Amino acid sequence: MGEFFAFVLVSAGAAAAYFVLRKPSLPAGAFRVEPGQGNVAAAPGIVESLVQGVKAIVSGESRFDNLIASFSRSRSVNPAWLKGIIRQESNFNPDAINPEKTFVLYGTSYGANDKAGRKLLLEWIRAGNDPRVLGLNPSIGLAQIRVGTARALGFNVTARDLLDPSQNVQVAASLLAQLTAAGITLETIDAWNVGQDLKPRNFPYRDRVKAYAAEFAGDF
Helix, strand or coil: CCCEEEECCCCCHHHCCEEEEECCCCCCCCCEEEECCCCHHHCCCHHHHHHHHHHHHHHCCCCCHHHHHHHHHHHCCCHHHHHHHHHHHHCCCCCCEECCCCEEECCEEECCCCHHHHHHHHHHHHCCCCHHHHCCCCEECCCCECHHHHHHCCCCCCCCHHHCHHHHHHHHHHHHHHHHHCCCCHHHCCHHHHCCCCCCCCHHHHHHHHHHHHHHHHHC
């Protein structure tokens, strides 16, 4: 696992000290702060790492790394690929939801991209309701998983379950394992978006996931 860096100046210039913020080894673990060895000037690349680490902490990019790593190992898939997919699908938002089509809730019709409608649908699902009664099979959570997809993979989950990061990432890792077993690679990773038959192709999607996967390769 990689590590992030926090930076504290205790004196000016080359004597500036830094601290290492280490990621927990378990999903429920806590971050640990440890003194860095030496000073900033004597440690090439430290300043860049500090900047990137702080950005990752602020953006939330790192908070699901342990889940991603754990389920990727159990399904023998590349964790950087999975993290890249999650970045593209939800930008690490476990509450992300896409109804995929127009729906009616509480007597009001909402378009698929209506923000107020999505928020209301999220609250409605979180209350334990089944979107199938609305004629919906929405994409839900970190990896934008559908209940139908999860059940086809053998997971007995509800829409509300997929709002749980652990369950969502577990299903996502299994789906990625299925795709890679069928011959899907980073060059064809747009299968996540358009389906395994890759018709039509979504090259911008593929290229973004490839770029994210390269960016996250050092996190695992």
